[in-house]
Every structure is written in C-alpha cells, then in structure tokens.
Amino acid sequence: MKPLLLAGLIATAAPAAHACEVALMLAVDVSGSVDGDEYRIQMDGLAAGLTDRRVMAALVEGKAQVALMQWTGTGRQTVVINWTQMNSPDDVAAFAFQVATVPRLWRDFSTAIGEAMQLALPYFAIVDGCKRHVIDISGDGISNEGSFPSDHWPALEAAGVTVNALVIQNSGFDLTTWFEDNVIIGPGAFAVTANGFDEYPEQIIRKLYRELTQAVAESDQFVITRE
Numbered sequence: 001m002k003p004l005l006l007a008g009l010i011a012t013a014a015p016a017a018h019a020c021e022v023a024l025m026l027a028v029d030v031s032g033s034v035d036g037d038e039y040r041i042q043m044d045g046l047a048a049g050l051t052d053r054r055v056m057a058a059l060v061e062g063k064a065q066v067a068l069m070q071w072t073g074t075g076r077q078t079v080v081i082n083w084t085q086m087n088s089p090d091d092v093a094a095f096a097f098q099v100a101t102v103p104r105l106w107r108d109f110s111t112a113i114g115e116a117m118q119l120a121l122p123y124f125a126i127v128d129g130c131k132r133h134v135i136d137i138s139g140d141g142i143s144n145e146g147s148f149p150s151d152h153w154p155a156l157e158a159a160g161v162t163v164n165a166l167v168i169q170n171s172g173f174d175l176t177t178w179f180e181d182n183v184i185i186g187p188g189a190f191a192v193t194a195n196g197f198d199e200y201p202e203q204i205i206r207k208l209y210r211e212l213t214q215a216v217a218e219s220d221q222f223v224i225t226r227e
Helices: 005-011 034-051 054-061 088-100 111-128 149-159 176-183 198-211
Strands: 020-029 065-071 077-085 130-139 162-169 190-192
Touching: 020 077, 020 111, 020 198, 034 088, 054 088, 054 198, 065 088, 065 111, 077 088, 077 111, 077 149, 088 162, 111 130, 111 149, 111 162, 130 176, 130 198, 149 162, 162 176, 162 198, 176 190, 190 198
Parallel strands: 020 065, 020 130, 130 162, 162 190
Antiparallel strands: 065 077
16 A cells, blocks of 8 residues: 555544454465465455354454454565454454455465565554554565564554464474564564464464463563563
C-alpha cells in the first residue's frame, strides 16, 4: 500500500467503539516456494482456525482487531483485508470467509520477511486502542531478499509490537531456530512449528489460541528482548 494512502487511512480511521485485547496482523507467506495446493492449505486452514470454537470465543471476548497480509519478495507485501473488529461470532465467520476467498496476489517471488514486518508496523497506529499489538507471520523459508528481519527489531520494540511465527518445516534445516534467532521479538514472543503444510491447520489453531489468551501484564511474563 502506498504511504500516502496509508497515512489517509490512519488520519480518517474512526476510533474503535470498544477497547480490544489484541490487534493481530496475520502475515501469510505467498512466496515462490508455496505451491497452489500449499497456499490453499494455508488459507483454508487459517479460515478454519479462526472459526474453531475456542479461538472464536477468544476473539469475540477480547473484541480483537484482525487484519490479513500477503507477503513475498521485495516490494510485494500488501494488507489484503484491513482491520476488522471481532464483536460477534458473525464477525469472525465473515472475516474467515474473506480469508478463504481472497485472491492470491503473487506466486513466483522471493522471501522478504523483514519487509513484511516493516509494512505491518505502521498499521498498528490505526488500532492504538488495543492492549497488545501482534504480527503473526507464517513462513517456510529464511529471508533471502530485502532488509533482514532483525533490522526492524528496534522499531518494533519501540512501538510495543510483538512478532510471533508459525514455521512450516519442509527440510532438514532447523528453520524454527532460525526464526527464533532472527524474527520473533517482543513480550512473550514464540514460534510454533508445523512439520510440513499438512500440519498447518492443526498448528495455526494452537498458535491463534495462544496469542489470543496470552497474558502479558504479569510480572513473571517471559519477554524476548534484543541487544
């Protein structure tokens, strides 16, 4: 999205009618390593995860704000569904339907995780009434183009944005550890591993529920910070 248009969105966005527990930016990998079937597993799995009974209840109870981003290589990251507040099960179902039916924007490009994080950051200014700001990024490979993910840690920490990851493990390389060392950041940040795309639907439910119910105000909360 163009900076001018984003600025307009921030300037004209109406204040939230109710405070929310968490603003959750779902950032889905559509890079060239994700084939058509794998993309479908991700989107259908995410839609099903949002409407899981426990996840749906947590979304509504917390009046969560949720948005969806597609991301791939340099200059190819877009928020395809803007912030939507989950005030009722019908709101969750409607959002999940949009997730399942939104067109894929790109197919054959590289993996620019840092740029996805960078694009997401200013969107949280629109939902600054939420208690927590979280980027939920899924990926099946390391960042190989554009700014490196850790380049954005200072700005994310300054803005109070947490980055969690759903790591789709498709090779012998320890991708989860790479995400833990180079991507996730913030209060209670964590990574969940799906061993292949077939495990994505199961693991996204686990991840969403943990994100939505995670308490961060307690004094003993584990916090990932970076030097």
